[in-house]
Amino acid sequence: METFLPILKAFLVGGAICLLGQILLDFTKLTMARILVMLVIAGALLGAVGLYKPFAAWAGAGATVPLSGFGSLMVEGTKKAIEEKGWIGILTGPFTAASAGTGFAILCGLAASLVAKPKEK
DSSP: OTTHHHHHHHHHHHHHHHHHHHHHHHHSSOOHHHHHHHHHHHHHHHHHTTOHHHHHHHHTHHHHSSHHHHHHHHHHHHHHHHHHHGGGHHHHHHHHHTHHHHHHHHHHHHHHHHHOOOOOO
16 A cells, blocks of 8 residues: 555646647647746746645656656756755756756667657658
């Protein structure tokens, strides 16, 4: 039971975030790219005002894995870099904090491009 509840919370919260994105995609004229950017910005704004970190602590992977968690991670990295390096941290903080996820996404994209056989339209 100790393992089941955090998994259930993560599933429900992550599913709710994805459901919100799907509702926006189905019932608005927003493109997928704009919805993804909105999720990153929402996470960044909630992280900037200090609301996303406690939410992520409660929801676990359900809040940290979706793109809103990426936005919050970038804000946290910026705050930490500003404390350590001053104003130059605005430029370096987001890249340092999100480097592992960004690097992994690039490698997965490279692997997919090597495996996939695109067709001309």
